[in-house]
Amino acid sequence: MQGLNPNRKIIHIDMDAFYASVEQMDNPLLRGKPVAVGGSENRGVVAAASYEARKFGVRSAISGALAKKYCPELIFVQPRFDRYKEISNKIRKIFYEYTDLVEPLSLDEAYLDVTKNKKGNPSASLLAQEIRLRILNETGLTASAGISINKFVAKIASDYNKPNGQKTVSPDEVIPFLEELPIRKFYGVGKVTTEKMYQLGIFTGVDLKSKTLDFLEKHFGKSGNFYFDVVRGIHNSEVKSDRITKSVAAEHTFDINLSSEIFMMEKLESIAISLEKRLKKYDVAGKTVTLKIKFSDFTQQTRSKTVPYFISDKGLILEIVKELLFQERMKDSVRLLGISLSNLNTEEKKFLVVQLKFAF
Numbered sequence: 344m345q346g347l348n349p350n351r352k353i354i355h356i357d358m359d360a361f362y363a364s365v366e367q368m369d370n371p372l373l374r375g376k377p378v379a380v381g382g383s384e385n386r387g388v389v390a391a392a393s394y395e396a397r398k399f400g401v402r403s404a405i406s407g408a409l410a411k412k413y414c415p416e417l418i419f420v421q422p423r424f425d426r427y428k429e430i431s432n433k434i435r436k437i438f439y440e441y442t443d444l445v446e447p448l449s450l451d452e453a454y455l456d457v458t459k460n461k462k463g464n465p466s467a468s469l470l471a472q473e474i475r476l477r478i479l480n481e482t483g484l485t486a487s488a489g490i491s492i493n494k495f496v497a498k499i500a501s502d503y504n505k506p507n508g509q510k511t512v513s514p515d516e517v518i519p520f521l522e523e524l525p526i527r528k529f530y531g532v533g534k535v536t537t538e539k540m541y542q543l544g545i546f547t548g549v550d551l552k553s554k555t556l557d558f559l560e561k562h563f564g565k566s567g568n569f570y571f572d573v574v575r576g577i578h579n580s581e582v583k584s585d586r587i588t589k590s591v592a593a594e595h596t597f598d599i600n601l602s603s604e605i606f607m608m609e610k611l612e613s614i615a616i617s618l619e620k621r622l623k624k625y626d627v628a629g630k631t632v633t634l635k636i637k638f639s640d641f642t643q644q645t646r647s648k649t650v651p652y653f654i655s656d657k658g659l660i661l662e663i664v665k666e667l668l669f670q671e672r673m674k675d676s677v678r679l680l681g682i683s684l685s686n687l688n689t690e691e692k693k694f695l696v697v698q699l700k701f702a703f
């Protein structure tokens with residue numbers, strides 16, 4: 344078993360009330376006011392709340408109606424994901440100037456491994472300060488940070504001095520920090536698990552630590568092992584570099600080169616079926632359809648079309664593919680055809696799922 348590794352330097356950066364802060368920055372009339380992004384007073388759920396709204400108990404994932412009840416002055420605005428993405432990209436560019444080991448958790452949160460960093464700066468705390476200042480200067484928005492030896496502790500620490508603050512838990516502070524930590528603050532311990540922990544007499548890290556691995560596994564299954572380790576400062580999960588799925592594709596190389604568009608369309612239908620399967624597997628949809636064509640002389644061409652809504656259904660994809668196929672005459676016979684879908688809804692998905700759950 345590996346023990347606590349004191350040698351890594353991990354920063355967790357979290358933008359403060361991100362969606363709401365963007366709306367307040369872009370619209371001066373919303374500044375200093377309680378703002379909810381998403382939902383309305385009649386339906387839907389709140390995706391994010393400004394700090395002014397949080398004072399009234401307005402939080403993400405509560406219904407718009409309840410939010411309005413808590414805070415009658417609440418202003419609802421609709422989310423603008425393109426804008427959030429634009430800012431998110433700016434922030435990620437800043438991260439990459441410090442390290443390539445960036446693992447985004449969402450548009451507004453990421454882990455950075457700065458053990459070795461591009462600035463050659465040994466102080467992760469100073470780096471976090473610098474990064475937060477650059478985010479502020481370049482986007483006008485504030486971020487908070489947690490700094491420690493692993494992702495687990497860094498994530499918990501970033502919440503401590505929010506908004507616009509940071510907290511470092513140095514290697515020698517990790518154990519006392521975790522021992523004193525209320526169990527509900529352990530990352531990965533949700534409402535249900537918290538209740539269960541309470542029933543077992545576990546209220547803080549110290550209580551958790553007093554339980555054997557057997558005991559924890561008996562009551563929490565596989566997670567038991569996780570709880571046993573993290574409370575001892577052991578969490579060796581690496582910062583998994585970005586590069587989340589940007590596109591999903593399927594293609595096929597033919598035994599005999601094709602020269603008739605009718606045959607090509609037939610092949611494309613079966614390619615679309617495999618593409619649709621993959622999209623289902625990743626549970627994503629996209630806006631941009633690209634047709635890839637490799638000719639018998641090995642040159643390649645791509646033709647793309649973007650629609651204003653997310654699609655994942657093979658019928659809709661094929662309609663666009665057909666259009667792309669007949670857009671221009673083939674200059675040669677074809678040895679490979681492929682379809683890919685990009686401009687994926689990987690980021691919006693979380694929000695949409697919440698919406699669907701509550702919208703009815």
Ligand SMILES: [Mg+2]
Nearest residue numbers: 357358360451
């Ligand atoms: Mg945030």
